[in-house]
Amino acid sequence: MGDPIVLSASQGPSATDAELIALWHGGDQRAAALLVERHSLPLARFAASLGERDGIEELVQDTFVRAFNSLDSFRADSSLRTWLFTICKRLILDRKRTERRRRDGVELEEGHAVVEYDALDAMVADETARKVQESVSRLSPMQREVFTLRVTEGMPYGEIAKIVGSTEGACRVHYHNAMRTVKEFLSDD
Amino acid sequence: MTDCRMDEMRDLLPLLAHDALAPVEAARVRGHVAGCAPCRAELALLGTLRERFEAATPALDIGAITAGVQRETLARTATRATRPASRGGLRLERSTARRGNWMPRRYLAAAASLVLVGSLSLAVLGRIFGGGASGVDTEVAVALSLDSAPAAIAASAAGLIVADGLSDLDADALSALLAELESVEATVAAEPVSIRQPIVDAPGGN
Numbered sequence: 001m002g003d004p005i006v007l008s009a010s011q012g013p014s015a016t017d018a019e020l021i022a023l024w025h026g027g028d029q030r031a032a033a034l035l036v037e038r039h040s041l042p043l044a045r046f047a048a049s050l051g052e053r054d055g056i057e058e059l060v061q062d063t064f065v066r067a068f069n070s071l072d073s074f075r076a077d078s079s080l081r082t083w084l085f086t087i088c089k090r091l092i093l094d095r096k097r098t099e100r101r102r103r104d105g106v107e108l109e110e111g112h113a114v115v116e117y118d119a120l121d122a123m124v125a126d127e128t129a130r131k132v133q134e135s136v137s138r139l140s141p142m143q144r145e146v147f148t149l150r151v152t153e154g155m156p157y158g159e160i161a162k163i164v165g166s167t168e169g170a171c172r173v174h175y176h177n178a179m180r181t182v183k184e185f186l187s188d189d
Numbered sequence: 190m191t192d193c194r195m196d197e198m199r200d201l202l203p204l205l206a207h208d209a210l211a212p213v214e215a216a217r218v219r220g221h222v223a224g225c226a227p228c229r230a231e232l233a234l235l236g237t238l239r240e241r242f243e244a245a246t247p248a249l250d251i252g253a254i255t256a257g258v259q260r261e262t263l264a265r266t267a268t269r270a271t272r273p274a275s276r277g278g279l280r281l282e283r284s285t286a287r288r289g290n291w292m293p294r295r296y297l298a299a300a301a302s303l304v305l306v307g308s309l310s311l312a313v314l315g316r317i318f319g320g321g322a323s324g325v326d327t328e329v330a331v332a333l334s335l336d337s338a339p340a341a342i343a344a345s346a347a348g349l350i351v352a353d354g355l356s357d358l359d360a361d362a363l364s365a366l367l368a369e370l371e372s373v374e375a376t377v378a379a380e381p382v383s384i385r386q387p388i389v390d391a392p393g394g395n
Contacts, residue, residue: 032259036255037251040251040254041246041249044246045246048246049242057250061254061261064254065261068265128241132241136238151235152239154203180192182234183192183234186234
């Protein structure tokens with residue numbers, strides 16, 4: 001390894017993810033704090049857009065814990081942000097599976113109808129929000145993932161493709177189809 | 190609303206909204222947007238959507254998340270720091286143990302080689318001089334070897350040479366040989382000198 005990277009407090013926030021990872025490997029917990037600070041909100045936005053409402057903070061924390069515990073295996077083929085989103089998505093899917101199993105069990109026992117949970121309920125704060133929510137709720141899960149990553153994070157298609165497990169071309173198509181659906185709904189309403 | 194036909198430009202609008210384009214490309218897209226009403230409308234819609242998504246995100250306690258992450262990762266790091274140390278220790282012990290066993294083996298192997306070489310040399314000499322050699326010749330060869338060779342070599346040398354004509358020795362000669370063997374020191378004072386030199390110089394030698 002080369003010389004250790006030394007960052008002053010003022011340089012920390014402008015340091016790249018790779019530099020902060022190197023610092024963290026050297027035992028600098030402040031670097032971990034900076035990475036958490038930098039990526040927490042985008043992860044929370046992503047989780048919310050995928051329908052997570054409860055325990056988002058815990059989900060974000062779990063994402064970082066998993067990431068830090070396996071940083072040795074991070075090859076930097078993609079950006080840290082993409083990797084974090086991928087971990088977050090896996091955790092969300094795990095949660096949904098667990099929730100579905102539990103819900104199915106309750107339904108079988110008690111005969112309750114399962115109410116499908118809408119991803120963007122929390123968005124309804126005013127009329128515009130309601131309309132946006134409805135338009136986005138018409139998208140397929142894949143379209144919604146691609147669309148929110150593109151719109152809220154400004155991610156290139158290459159990164160989105162890694163997160164959603166698809167190709168750049170397919171993501172481009174999903175994005176444009178999603179945009180058309182949203183526009184059509186908003187203009188009809 | 191009619192969409193702009195320039196898909197490439199529409200594709201870049203979200204990145205423009207996030208200020209994620211290179212300066213030259215950003216200028217190009219801005220130039221297009223300035224003259225394209227559908228793209229201006231789409232850019233405005235992107236802003237609204239982004240705003241709504243952000244508003245729908247619950248507030249986070251970043252400090253609590255950081256503390257939780259550090260607590261979890263520190264615990265894990267501490268465990269990992271202990272494990273490799275003990276593994277390393279084990280490896281070190283093993284390698285030291287191997288080295289410890291290896292050194293005496295090397296000396297034993299060297300000694301065995303010396304014994305073998307010495308024995309073979311003396312056996313050859315025994316053949317050369319032994320056949321027509323008198324008892325004196327045998328004694329000279331033995332004495333030469335006993336003077337400087339290690340005890341083990343000397344013993345085996347004596348054994349080899351004497352074995353050639355052991356039955357010819359009478360009781361006195363045998364006792365004398367045994368007494369001489371007993372007087373040989375067990376430790377070697379110095380490296381054995383070549384036994385060829387004295388023999389070559391010996392009377393009757395070539």
